[in-house]
Amino acid sequence: MQPSPAEIARTLSAGHLPAVAHIACRPGPVPVRHVTDAQGRVLLLVPSEGTLAAALRPQDGNDDTALVLDIRDVPPMASSPTLGRVWVSGWAVQLTGDDARAAALDYADTDACGDLLDIGESQLLYRMDVAEVRYERNENLIEIDPDEYAEATPDPLRAVEFDLIADLADHHVEEMSDYVKRQLGPAAKPGDEPRVVRMDRYGFVVRMGKNRSARLAFPRPVTDRHDLAHLLHPILCRRCTASDSTAGHPAA
Secondary structure, three states, rough: OOOOOOHHHHOOOOOOOEEEEEEOOOOEEEHHHHHHHOOOOOEEEEEOOOOHHHHHHOOOOOOOOEEEEEEEOOEEEEEOOOOEEEEEEEEEEEEHHHHHHHHHHHHHHOOOOHHHHHHHOEEEEEEEEEEEEEEEEEEEEEEHHHHHHHOOOOOOOOHHHHHHHHHHHHHHHHHHHHHHHHHHHHHOOOOOOOEEEEEEOOEEEEEEEOOOEEEEEEOOOOHHHHHHHHHHHHHOOOOOOOOHOOOOOOOO
């Protein structure tokens, strides 16, 4: 099992990665701070003075502004494959009053930054309703239904993926290598030194050699970092006698 394109798009657009905005009838692209709320709508935190605020000001006769948010994946390690790139298109409108206060709480769920305290003064908050989502990976472009995008959820491990992989590399190389070789069986070659290079709620990718990699799946999607630790405990604790089947199996 692997993340769906809609899940990857929600993960990339969640707010943990840098983004640029292409704004209708304005020069660009322009760097922008953003998160997505539980419905997948984009929240933009914008300085009230500057290029971005001016670009988002609606043209005469309109109350919103068309834009495209462009977000590229930043792999956790130099040897990690990229998840690709996502474009989220829609119309952004400035929020004020109760709407701005409610949206600020949604923003803080992902990024509890101090600038949220200055909304309405030095900072402005915009919400973009999503009309189109495109996901690109390995030069393949996928159009994602906006409803499927809205219903998907970001991967719960993305924000801590680097820490998880670094911990395995620093403290559990031998245990993970032995486990991966057992799971791959004959597909593992002499001299292979498996290294985990990506991780998500469904499983992990290991680099076997210069041009070889494999994906192994968990028996169920994990819900958070603590759930992952529970699932990996039989592998990482050599004194444990639990069966390997409790920890995962090769993905199809």
